[in-house]
Amino acid sequence: MRIGFLKKGVHLIFTLAAAAAVLLFTLPGAAGAHATPYAYSDIEVGTDTLQYHLSFAEHDLMKILPADKDGDGKLSDSELSASLKEIAYLVDDNLIVTGNGKLAAGVVNGAKHEKRASMEMIGIDIFYQFPSPVKMYLVQYNFLWYSGADPNHINYATIDVGGQTIQQMLGSQNYIVQIQGPSASAAENQNDRAERPSSFSSSGQTASPLQTASSVPLQTLLDYTVMGMEHIWAGIDHMLFMLGLLLASNRKSWEIVKLISAFTVGHCITLVLSSLEVAYLSPKIVEPLIALSIVYVAVENIWRKKESRRWIVTLLFGLVHGFGFAEVLRGTLSGNMALPLFSFNLGVEIGQLAVVAVCLPLLWALSRIPVKMNWVNYGSGIIGCFGLIWFIERIGLFR
Incomplete structure (x- = not known):
């Protein structure tokens, strides 16, 4: 009975993954860079x-x-x-x-x-x-x-x-x-x-x-904070990367703190440097790299060694994602830039913590289902498929 249920579950998961892949290929620009007017x-x-x-x-x-x-x-x-x-x-x-x-x-x-x-x-x-x-x-x-x-x-x-x-x-x-x-x-x-x-x-x-105009710091704080939250929620690639990290953490509090902190430190560094136009990486490079980071995390979730220092890899990929976050701020900051930059970064962090708060209970609930199924491997496989599809589309292979 359980074997039959397991087979149906696996079939359903990969059917959904295939449907998602078809959707991504049939919707123009669905996997492209974050485009906002x-x-x-x-x-x-x-x-x-x-x-x-x-x-x-x-x-x-x-x-x-x-x-x-x-x-x-x-x-x-x-x-x-x-x-x-x-x-x-x-x-x-x-x-x-x-x-x-x-x-x-x-x-x-x-x-x-x-x-x-x-x-x-x-x-x-x-x-x-x-x-x-x-x-x-x-x-x-x-x-x-x-x-x-x-x-x-x-x-x-x-x-x-x-x-x-x-x-x-x-x-x-x-x-x-x-x-x-x-x-x-x-x-x-x-x-x-x-x-x-x-x-x-x-x-x-x-x-x-x-x-x-001379008394808008509170409005600026609110506007840029909301924009940071919306940016990470609209960027499903960022959220899937974080979901991949959570899958690998096995819901261990210290492991989650290390991974999220490493990712935060990484993207904060390049968010600041890029939005201030001190450092810059073209979206044509950043967007495929973000997709590859998703693939890497998914593959490492399945085949990684226990002694792997994942926080270092997470820090490096955080640097890449930071360039993606900063693209929305490039060209907007001059003169009095501290408050907009701080507010946007605050919004990104709030949005990121909200994703964690939603995903962790779901992962915990899945682990309680009385079925012998490696949710980390199956979930990582689906996430990896998305990342691979995005990478192929972002390098323009099928354009």
Whole structure:
């Protein structure tokens, strides 16, 4: 009876693994690198001027701007130059800037190809001029609502006011920012704030609460922490690597602590170095290596020797995964970078501990099933299949 049940169980497991493999091959990009729509805003605030450099990933810009006339999936310099009027209309509709409550018309001075965060991007230079010194600027970023825009779109804003650099993340929950002019005194700003309404809306959109650029550390902490948590939960490859480590730990507390700590130390090192652009490894190398790390852990789970110092290998692979974590932050940190970097890393750690908290009880429950089955080997075999499939796809063998 037990033998029959065992055979059915093994058959079910490998059927699920095969189904997962088919799913990965039939869903385009399912095993690719973590792709999230990012844009960047570099805002330099003057007494009566505001210079705005907006950077869009080329493929994201093409979704909302029909400028690819030859249909080759890229924007040539000539296509970009010919689209300046359309870009100006796009900016005018989706970027609202006011000074002391008065709307300003932005002048698009140019658009060009640039590389940022290792991505091909289009940089747009916009200039705003006001007739008199501005005590309070307000910027509303409406590209989130443009037809064809990705709902997960995030814009990383770096704001320079009188030599002070402020980081702000613009998303669907926070797309309006207030910036105090460099000439405004604290008392004047306080009076303005008391007189100003608590929200601002345009084009029929309901505005979220305003964020003052000079007082956003708590919002920055929250935004980047949540982003770190979402990043690890969205990266199933990172989670499967951790599951492979937990399988090999045999639920021994000290072994779990050593492995998770080694992985944490490893990815923290490269997360910091890479996001600060001190060290860099291309995603074309990192993503296949992450897949290989999953395969290695799965194979070692099945054939490893007892005296194997797995924490050393885990530390090394943690360094590789750190480059993957940091890719989302590349190009976003400048000036006041400590809080965003700390917050993102905190989010990654919270997300990682949540995965451990969910997986350990499940592994314990499986071990209690009265069936003679080596769950470590079977589980590792499935994890290894995923890693191998991802590796093959990420090196482009079947493209």
